Amino acid sequence: MEKQLSKKIKELVLGFQINELTEALVYERIATFVKDEKDKQTLLRIAADERCHAEVWKSYTKEAVKPKMGQVRKWTLLARIFGYTFALKKMENGEKGATKAYDEISKEIPEAKKISEDEDRHERELLQILDEERLKYVGSMVLGLSDALVEISGTLAGLTFALQNNKLIALSGLITGISATLSMGSSEYLSAKSDGEEKPFKSALYTGIAYVITVTLMILPYLLLPSSMFMVSLSIMLLTVVLIIAGFSYYVAVAKELSFKKRFIEMAGISLSVSAISFIIGILVKQFLGIDI
Structure with a gap:
């Protein structure tokens, strides 16, 4: 039974x-x-x-x-x-x-x-x-994402104190971001092609898309908030950087079974350090050159 x-x-x-x-x-x-x-x-x-x-x-x-x-x-x-x-x-x-x-x-x-x-x-x-x-191109996405986070976050942080005007900061950031997107995409294409990859254009496309999305999200606070709220925009931008890094690190950690903590700390540490240094440079440039906009 x-x-x-x-x-x-x-x-x-x-x-x-x-x-x-x-x-x-x-x-x-x-x-x-x-x-x-x-x-x-x-x-x-x-x-x-x-x-x-x-x-x-x-x-x-x-x-x-x-x-x-x-x-x-x-x-x-x-x-x-x-x-x-x-x-x-x-x-x-x-x-x-x-x-x-x-x-x-x-x-x-x-x-x-x-x-x-x-x-x-x-x-x-x-x-x-x-x-x-899409996982074959994670390297290309990381390249676009990390470069945008480091370069544009640093640029915006430096411009925030140097210009102290959201509209001017956003304009400068957009020009820099668009130029950098085209530069990164073409560089990745040439690099992938020289390495013998089958689809170098697709590698460049993933790099460019990751870059432009990241840049757009970081510049949004400067575009949406009043010109005088540049410090608030800087704070939101830095928070956005941390959230982007956390989200992407989590995605890669799950999909490729890597350490989330290690990847997050590394990317966040580099991006925020560059932003801090650039912000200090912005203060020094404004102080010593006596530029007032």
Whole structure:
């Protein structure tokens, strides 16, 4: 006679059963808009495995369950916006706290721990072979982002005290930003081409886009606030720099499984140090040259 699961264990197993079905549907939906055929087949293979896992749990619960459609829509949308590698690794990382639940389940289902370990290992191996195009150009995006953060934040900080007028600062920053975007894009194109990359123009495009978006976000406070509120604009700009660094560092840390803390501290330290030095230079230039605008 088959042993009946206790109420608590059955609830835990039902939760895993629902999660497996939900994730299977997420993988299947994302696979519909993935262009790379190899990645598409990898995602469909993971989806099939998830459905098999759900069937294993169903053999214990004896119940048919439905996936969480809200979660399916959430992860599918994130995959469209930020890329499927980021979304799927983030989704899988969110399950790391399930170890305690598996320990509970293994008291009544001895093979539960092995099922858990097999699932984690298999899914991790499959996720590692994803080869999303946008991640190939992370280096180009980092180049555009970091250069914009260092160069433009430093320029704006220096101009803030030297000019003390939001409109003049914004104008100077825009001219510098547009020129620097074109310069960075062309430099990246020539560099990628000399390194023998297949798509040097795409590398340049990723660099340019990262640069111009970063510049736009940093200049916005100077454009939107009154001319006299230049110190407020500087504070908002520096906060924007920190948020951009945090957001991008988090994205790269999840997608490429790197240290968020190390990357964030390094980028933030460089950008804010350059801004501080440039601000001091702005004060000195205004003081010693006696320029008053």
